[in-house]
Amino acid sequence: MDIAALLTSAGINIAVCVVLFSFYSVLRKQPSNVNVYFGRRIASQHSRRIDLCLERFVPSPSWILKAWETSEDEILAIGGLDAVVFVRMLVFSIRIFSIAAVICITLVLPVNYFGTDRTHTIIPFESLEVFTIENVKEGSTWLWVHCLALYIITFSACTLLYFEYKRITNLRLLHIVGSPPNPSHFTILVRSVPWSSEESYCETVKNFFSHYHASVYLSHQMIYKSGTVQKLKDDAEHVCKVLKNASLEKTCKPSFRHCCSGAGGTNSFKKISNEMDIVDGRMGNSDMHLETTTKECASAFVFFKSRYAALMAAKVLQTPNPMLWVTDVAPEPHDIYWSNICIPYRQLWIRKIATLVATIAFMLVFLIPVTFVQGLTQLEKLQKMFPFLRGILKEKFVNQVVTGYLPSVILVLFLCAVPPVMMIFSSMEGSISRSERKKSACCKVLYFTIWNVFFVNVFTGSVISQLSVFSSVTDLPAQLAKAVPAQATFFTTYVLSSGWASLAFEVMQVFPLLCNIFQRFILRLKEDALDSSLTFPYHTEVPRVILFGFLGFTCSILAPLMLPFLLIYFFLAYLVYRNQIINVYITKYDGGGQYWPIAHNTTVFSLLFSQLIALGVFGLKRSSVASGFTIPLLIGTLLFHQYCRQRFLPIFKSNSAQTAIDMDLRDEHCGRMEEIHEHLRLAYNQPRLIDDASTPPQSVKHHEDMDSGQSSSEDMEKGNELIKKDRRRPVQPVQRSLSLNSDKSVLGLKL
Structure with a gap:
């Protein structure tokens, strides 16, 4: 050339x-x-x-x-x-x-x-x-x-x-x-949760971290199967229920007329009505919990009371078997790639x-x-x-x-x-x-x-x-x-x-x-x-x-x-x-x-x-x-x-322990820890479950209300509104202020 x-x-x-x-x-x-x-x-x-x-x-x-x-x-x-x-x-x-x-x-x-x-x-x-x-x-x-x-x-x-x-x-x-306080600094992602026939994944996570991290464990949130494949599966199940509903209607009409004319008509009507309620999905909380636990992944977000506790929990080996209870630092809420969260760790x-x-x-x-x-x-x-x-x-x-x-x-x-x-x-x-x-x-x-x-x-x-x-x-x-x-x-x-x-x-x-x-x-x-x-x-x-x-x-x-x-x-x-x-x-x-x-x-x-x-x-x-x-x-x-x-x-x-501890002490001194802990309850909501009627009420388990195991409906509605609002707008990086110069010396950021 x-x-x-x-x-x-x-x-x-x-x-x-x-x-x-x-x-x-x-x-x-x-x-x-x-x-x-x-x-x-x-x-x-x-x-x-x-x-x-x-x-x-x-x-x-x-x-x-x-x-x-x-x-x-x-x-x-x-x-x-x-x-x-x-x-x-x-x-x-x-x-x-x-x-x-x-x-x-x-x-x-x-x-x-x-x-x-x-x-x-x-x-x-x-x-x-x-x-x-x-x-x-x-x-x-x-x-x-x-x-x-x-x-x-x-x-x-x-x-x-x-x-x-x-x-x-x-x-x-x-x-x-x-x-501002980042929810990911207080959160770890736990994968490969061991399966138990006696209790659900949610209860297994609660029992494990309540026992081994009792002083720093705050709450956890289970991850549920989502994505295109799971949506098709759920839609197929819904269609099956609708077809089953239609078939029951045809078979129940003669029985309904016969029962209404007899002496035992009231009891028979209640029985058929209960069957229809179950088919339509109108069941109690316990029945809904049994249905939703089948969709739980062997993964969960676990929240801690401090950044240092979350950092240590993410880096330490949880059990002698490294293929179980695998922990990582959780991504930011907007950064999560939900399609891959439920992939089994062994794969x-x-x-x-x-x-x-x-x-x-x-x-x-x-x-x-x-x-x-x-x-x-x-x-x-x-x-x-x-x-x-x-x-x-x-x-x-x-x-x-x-x-x-x-x-x-x-x-x-x-x-x-x-x-x-x-x-x-x-x-x-x-x-x-x-x-x-x-x-x-x-x-x-x-x-x-x-x-x-x-x-x-x-x-x-x-x-x-x-x-x-x-x-x-x-x-x-x-x-x-x-x-x-x-x-x-x-x-x-x-x-x-x-x-x-x-x-x-x-x-x-x-x-x-x-x-x-x-x-x-x-x-x-x-x-x-x-x-x-x-x-x-x-x-x-x-x-x-x-x-x-x-x-x-x-x-x-x-x-x-x-x-x-x-x-x-x-x-x-x-x-x-x-x-x-x-x-x-x-x-x-x-x-x-x-x-x-x-x-x-x-x-x-x-x-x-x-x-x-x-x-x-x-x-x-x-x-x-x-x-x-x-x-x-x-x-x-x-x-x-x-x-x-x-x-x-x-x-x-990775973040340093010194930085995490200094940030924790600063937030405790300012009295912001309780506000941060409340925000953690609303940070990691799965996109598909926000508007889904089958969103499990036990999606977030808190250490303070172990008996109820449910978050209030007001908090859930507020969280859903916040997540929807966040999706409609881009995440704007934080404006740095001159006050960072003082934090720079306090937190030892000088290189």
Whole structure:
């Protein structure tokens, strides 16, 4: 591929971005598209009145200025800590690749270009391989420049990573301390409750925690089977009862007439009436309890009197059998993934193995489109294998479009199917919270894209270009060192197609826009039916940002020409995603910044991998000095990663006992504990059971009223109204106040 093909791809993507951004700046001003481009503001303000510009049909950059001027505190208040973490990923990428671009463009690129004694042509007709490290001859003394650039990039990245990790850890601690009392801090999820023929699950949970946690146990709430399958089962049971009711009516009519005419008519009538009441479901509390206990899961939410007690109960092993009474920290009420709560704990390991096998199989199937894409980038080699292709690519412009633009576009289109599939796999895995499910899908998409976009493209490109496979595993490092610089040009075009163009389609919201047009102008639906409830697609966007960072670190000294295009992507992403967080996406729950450890670990892996590739290239170029200085860099990066794992990662896995105790003492001093305990009774109501007439009255068992075993009807009605109200509005993260500065010193949050 030459510079002209790269410029052709860049020109097409720039044109697409300019057109879509211009359309967006006009479409966002139209009143009919308010629910598409201002969904979060509509949900938070409970109003469809948005301040619209009077010049509705003139493109304007006002949204860019608004996104740029929004502070990080406003992002935290609007999108939560996860949104801030995502923005910090972009800020880190902008900083590190600005340093890398300056160093590599000014030092490495000239060395690569003049690395061999050759006659250079006009720049547009130069091959892109001339700007890579492949153009440096063996034994060159100028390879120390590449080693120096690698040192600068690694030290800069580690320094920025450390300060970002420290900053986000402080934000996470403030998020825990500064929010209002969170029901999840007092609650644990108990699964694999042992079955007993003598008592129900509800009584088993009550007896166990009343005995072993008597001083701190507050109450518990059983979890009942719900979901589509259970709903179909309940509907089938209801139909059977109706049919049975109808059959009894037919058989009872003669008996009714006969009994009314005889002396014993009254007793017979009462008997038949009682049978009908049972069929219709009009039974006493004891009978209803017997019916509803059959739908209980072997799981329950258990509430404790303090955060520290709940934390200890969640972490300690409850019985000598680790497969019984399994405890975990409960998710936030809005974060619970109710469909997976009732999955038997013994099935989880089978589900995880099954999803792992399915993910690997999907990755293997994806080799077909990747190999096809690499065939388009190696047209000269394929023409030798398939001579009938020669006539198609005679025109120069067609050749440039096919080699420079089409391969990356085809790969991007195939990759669009990956996030939904991975989300399905994560749901089947058994995640108990929505944030955990999205985080699991994020990891799967990340591994999938790094493997297929980078490694498979490198290997298949090498196979197609050489028409041979690696002879042995020992040849893999050397072949990798040869193949990665050769494929750097494809990765540059991929950044243009998957990066720039994806941002333009993201800000346009093409699919919601088309759905809005179809519903409003074709189906003629009312405005109330068009409300948007999109949440930020972290499982799609976080892997994309991390993947581009991986490509940038790997190809920084190998193909520096990629870095300017990559830097433009991160600048555009910073503006686009801030705009989407402010206006479009609704925050229903907050994962507490759990995506940053994923970004940190992948960044360190990218640094190590780039150093290994550089070590292999230096070995192939016979530069012992550069190879010798790269080894200490590998060791230092590993030590830095281990330090960060020990220093910061545990804070993202669990709350500290000190923080929990200090928060408990603060609430006890303020006299808020009783109010918190009352709120726990209403926090974890299952969505399907709220409006269900068969909601069991024993759903919440309290330690104070063991005899009655029932909560008052007023509390249940109040809780149902609160839950319904919460579902109609998004969960707004808490506004941080200046009082957090005092809490910061009291609770020991200083890092």
